[in-house]
Amino acid sequence: MSNLKQANISPEHRNYLRQVKREKILIRLTQLFILIAAFSLWEIFASLKIVDPFITSQPSRILSTISNLYEQGVLFKHIGITCLETIVGFILGTTTGTLIAIILWWSEFLSKVSEPYLVILNSLPKIALGPVFIVWIGAGPAAIIVMTLAISLIITILEVLSGFIAVDQEKIKLVQTFGGTKFQVLTKVLLPASFPTIINALKINVGLSWVGVIVGEFLVSRAGLGYLIVYGGQVFKLDLVMTSVIILGIAAALMYQGVVYLERLLVKNKI
């Protein structure tokens, strides 16, 4: 690509590039337009009382809610707590999940023994365990993180394990022909080869971690965005609910972008 740019470009290619660029700009503009239009219509309809702003809230009220929260000095407390819980749950879920997947790959016996349990745990709606965690661990951030773990752990194990199993047997044989040990098979082939699978598991886990944290906060409300949503709902402050949902959306998108960025960073050294 890069040497194409430097070299004398044919007019056709220049046209093509220009067209691609134009299309890209058009897409971005349309996206921006939809966003602005949606929020404007929301604002206008609510102001004209076509929809009831008490129920739907409205962008200007959301802004003032945010500034209220900020003035009370609790805005970043709530955001911070939720993000922290999510990140801790996410990292724990991903690392322990990968670790357990490695153990199960290592021992075929364990893997076979655990198979039915994994299947059942995977299909169980983990949220049903919420009350159990609260009783065991106590209402607090720890229970919320465990909730998050419960949601993301099993799926991580299954994803990563299936990634390991999909690795070409012949590549493993290659390492063995050089006298490689099982540990070397793991570090030289399995982990690097299933790197894309692991990244995919990470992406799924970002979403799942948010679900876990919000559900956890619904159940154990003390602080955090999930708490604000539940609290707002209970006292019919829909402004607060909408505000929290929007902040949540932004935070989740940022974290997802973070994983995408990490992926690029790690993949960059190839090609």
Next chain:
Amino acid sequence: MKYVVNVHNIGMKYQSLNGEINALEKINFSVRDGEFVSIVGPSGCGKSTLLSIISGLLPPTSGTILLNGEKVTGTSNKIGYMLQKDHLFDWRTIFQNVMLGLEIRKAVTPEAKERAFQLLKTYGLYDFRNKYPNQLSGGMRQRAALIRTLVTDPQILLLDEAFSALDYQTRLAVNEDIYSIIKKEKKTAILVTHDIAESISMADRVIVLSKRPGTVKNIYEISLSCDNRTPLCSREAPEFRAYFQNIWKELDVHV
């Protein structure tokens, strides 16, 4: 004459729930130092199994393999095993790929690196050392895989249909390349192939295996009137056709 590999009464039965597969039966042959031996046989007759057993990766059901007179019980540094595909890791550069075997054997020394550079230079891949495998042609990849094996300095090379993934043109060229490399580095080689012409053109001896369970059906000493033997020149030798006909009949593809 000194034998580097003795295959003695090798038998192999694979076990599975729906029965037993008798892959090899009473295989006997020896390979001399510096010799190039080809093994041909119908599909599924146990050629890959035989190479895995010789390499020490797969313990046979019966019989023994002697390597320089010593019994084989596991993989050995003396053996370099090239699998059917190049299996270059696409997350490693060519140089890193070439170093894989040394890394695994914890033998990465400045001298070893120098040897790797030297091999890359000799075989025309030095400029590509920092490229990734998907930026190389099939033939270059195969050469890189060969260098990955050679840099561990094996005494014996086992090649399992190492060229079958290549198109015919490239394959002839890579045959030529790899033959000269092996001769230059004075290696002993055992090549498994489906391709009768390839087996004759490369080898000093061709071992023909029967259908499963594989047994040694015949061994041909190949002597061709070539001044300077290379695979291409071998293919043009007057005796080539006769060998081809005989082995072709021996393989008995129709039945």
